[in-house]
Amino acid sequence: MYKYILSTAGLMAASFMLLAQKPIELKGRITAGKVDSIVVVNTTTASMEGQLPKYYKPDAQGNFSVKIPTVTRYNTIAVLNGNQRFDILGESGKTLKADFAFEGNPGVTFTDPKESFSATVLERFNKEKGGLDRFQNDTRLLLNTGSGQYPAALDSLYDDYKKYIQTAAGSDKKLAAYLQEQLDLYKANALVMYAANQLNSRAGNLTPEQAQEYIAVSQKAANLVNDNYITYPVYQEYIVNYYLYGYIYEHLDQAGDLNKNIEGTLQRLKAIPQKKSAALGTARLLQMVQRNMDQKLWLAHANDFYTAFRNDPNAAVIKNMADDLQKFEKGRKAVDFEFVTLEGEKKKLSDYKGKVVYLDFWASWCGPCRQQMPFAREVKKHFEGKEVVFLYVSIDDSDEKWQNGIKNMSVEGVQTRSGGWGGAIPRLYNISSIPAYFLIDKNGNFAERPPRPSQKQELIRLIESLL
Numbered sequence: 354m355y356k357y358i359l360s361t362a363g364l365m366a367a368s369f370m371l372l373a374q375k376p377i378e379l380k381g382r383i384t385a386g387k388v389d390s391i392v393v394v395n396t397t398t399a400s401m402e403g404q405l406p407k408y409y410k411p412d413a414q415g416n417f418s419v420k421i422p423t424v425t426r427y428n429t430i431a432v433l434n435g436n437q438r439f440d441i442l443g444e445s446g447k448t449l450k451a452d453f454a455f456e457g458n459p460g461v462t463f464t465d466p467k468e469s470f471s472a473t474v475l476e477r478f479n480k481e482k483g484g485l486d487r488f489q490n491d492t493r494l495l496l497n498t499g500s501g502q503y504p505a506a507l508d509s510l511y512d513d514y515k516k517y518i519q520t521a522a523g524s525d526k527k528l529a530a531y532l533q534e535q536l537d538l539y540k541a542n543a544l545v546m547y548a549a550n551q552l553n554s555r556a557g558n559l560t561p562e563q564a565q566e567y568i569a570v571s572q573k574a575a576n577l578v579n580d581n582y583i584t585y586p587v588y589q590e591y592i593v594n595y596y597l598y599g600y601i602y603e604h605l606d607q608a609g610d611l612n613k614n615i616e617g618t619l620q621r622l623k624a625i626p627q628k629k630s631a632a633l634g635t636a637r638l639l640q641m642v643q644r645n646m647d648q649k650l651w652l653a654h655a656n657d658f659y660t661a662f663r664n665d666p667n668a669a670v671i672k673n674m675a676d677d678l679q680k681f682e683k684g685r686k687a688v689d690f691e692f693v694t695l696e697g698e699k700k701k702l703s704d705y706k707g708k709v710v711y712l713d714f715w716a717s718w719c720g721p722c723r724q725q726m727p728f729a730r731e732v733k734k735h736f737e738g739k740e741v742v743f744l745y746v747s748i749d750d751s752d753e754k755w756q757n758g759i760k761n762m763s764v765e766g767v768q769t770r771s772g773g774w775g776g777a778i779p780r781l782y783n784i785s786s787i788p789a790y791f792l793i794d795k796n797g798n799f800a801e802r803p804p805r806p807s808q809k810q811e812l813i814r815l816i817e818s819l820l
Contacts (some may be wrong), residue, residue: 375446376420377428383415384462386455390750392433392718393419396440408750408773427531432461435718442528478521478532488514488536492543503547504570511540538587541574545594548602564602571599592634593641596621612650615642619654623661632658636667640674648682677783683801687793688781692746695759695768703797708740709819710793711803713766714784716748717758722788726762728806733765735813739820740795746771746778748787794819 379393390408411417421430423445432439432453439461443449450464488510495506514536522529548567574595582588600618618638625631635658642651655675659668680688687710689703702710713729715722733743743766749755755770771778782791792800792815800819804811 374423376422377430377443377445378448379419379421379430379432379441379443380448380450381411381417381419381432382452383411383417384452384454385457386434386437386453386459388415388434388455391417392431393421394431394433395421395423396429396431427527442531444527478517489539489543492539492546495543504544504573507540507543507547511536534582535587537577538582538591541577542587542591542594544574544577545571545591545598549594549598564605568599568602571595571602588633590637592622592630593618593637596634597638612647616650616654619657628662628665632662632665632667635662636671639671648678652678673783681782681791681799681802683799685799687791687797687799689797690778690781692769692771692778695756700767700769702744702793705742705744705793706797707795708742709795709800709816710742710744711766711816712791712793713743713745714748714779714782714787714789715745715758715764716787717754717762718749719787723762725788725806726764728809730763730765732806732809732812732816736816741816741820742767745769748773748776748779748784792816792819 377395383391388411390410392408409417409419421428421443423443428443428445430441430443430449432441434453434455437455437459439453441449441451441461452462454460454462491510492507495503495510515533518529518532518536522532548571574591578588578591597614597618600621601614604614604617615638619635622634622638623631625634639651639655639658652675655671658671659675662668679685687702689701691699691701693699702712711732729743733741745764745766745768747755747758747768747770749758749770750773752770755768758764759768769778770776773779774784782789788805790803790805792803794800801815803815806812
């Protein structure tokens with residue numbers, strides 16, 4: 354039976370860097386709708402360093418100005434007000450001027466007609482076809498088709514989207530090229546994930562002939578993309594999946610050995626002739642397996658990466674990850690902090706010494722946080738009457754959003770808020786993505802990093818071992 358077959362799907366944001374291009378300046382105005390603050394994020398590079406969501410408060414006239422970091426020429430910029438979202442297309446180094454209406458007749462109006470055309474096409478693509486996210490979701494649904502039917506079904510889906518892009522973009526070659534590049538990437542990743550899915554579903558029953566068949570499918574993916582796609586987050590997923598599953602398929606006898614598979618894949622990634630891809634793929638895989646791999650072995654690989662790619666922007670990222678791992682490693686004293694509860698009581702983390710503390714960083718706008726809360730309630734119910742504290746630290750930027758989130762998501766436990774990503778507690782715990790979890794034993798020391806609440810039985814066993 355294969356164990357520890359990994360997937361990048363559902364990973365928390367990775368903090369990877371590439372050489373920056375000139376930022377996009379967005380000069381916006383809210384023309385309709387109540388807006389206390391908005392979130393502006395470059396979704397094209399959202400999993401890279403410096404792309405954490407940020408809140409911006411319009412002035413009394415509804416005006417706001419944002420400089421948006423970029424590492425690729427064309428970028429999709431998301432402007433969010435609660436559950437409302439507008440996607441606009443921007444080119445690095447350019448200034449976008451636009452009016453945003455969140456009520457009445459919601460939409461975006463651009464000063465420059467050229468920008469207006471691109472935005473209209475992009476908006477129509479998202480509405481009529483569901484955008485590239487829908488394509489990605491559809492490729493996952495296709496995994497339920499018969500193994501021999503998937504490649505042909507994927508080709509048909511891809512051709513449909515490709516024709517739509519060519520027709521909708523019309524004479525806007527920049528927009529067409531931008532969408533086509535991403536479509537190719539999504540297809541490449543879908544092919545690799547198909548091969549991965551077959552590996553998982555067939556467990557230990559794959560024949561060498563079947564393995565070669567799926568290796569050939571992965572090779573089709575390699576023919577779609579190249580190093581020029583490196584600035585897109587999907588490329589990060591693709592390159593890890595391609596080399597990881599390719600290695601496992603060629604070494605089926607050790608498919609259940611996580612450490613051997615990772616070591617073999619890391620060696621292949623480092624040997625990629627295109628050094629930018631080699632560095633990015635290696636960094637991505639190291640981030641992906643940090644919580645699953647033997648800690649000492651991971652640190653050794655992190656040091657090797659830092660030595661091999663010292664001049665790469667990701668070297669500092671991996672070094673910081675290694676420093677963090679040691680800072681929060683099992684047995685170290687938990688970083689203490691003061692906070693004020695929802696009821697207004699002043700507390701410190703160390704006040705709970707003698708109890709096990711389950712520490713959860715979350716926010717009202719966080720989709721994965723919302724998905725995990727029902728499982729967290731079940732775990733909390735299991736430990737009712739026992740020496741276990743469930744402490745929730747929100748990074749919402751206002752008390753109203755925080756308190757509404759507690760109510761709407763039924764968050765049960767001790768509650769506090771720590772002022773956005775830059776709040777004191779998130780900074781102490783180096784929080785760059787959420788949800789994030791920590792477990793602290795009765796002596797006030799860090800325990801093993803806990804799994805998500807959806808892995809309920811594993812989490813319950815871990816907490817029980819500390820009581």
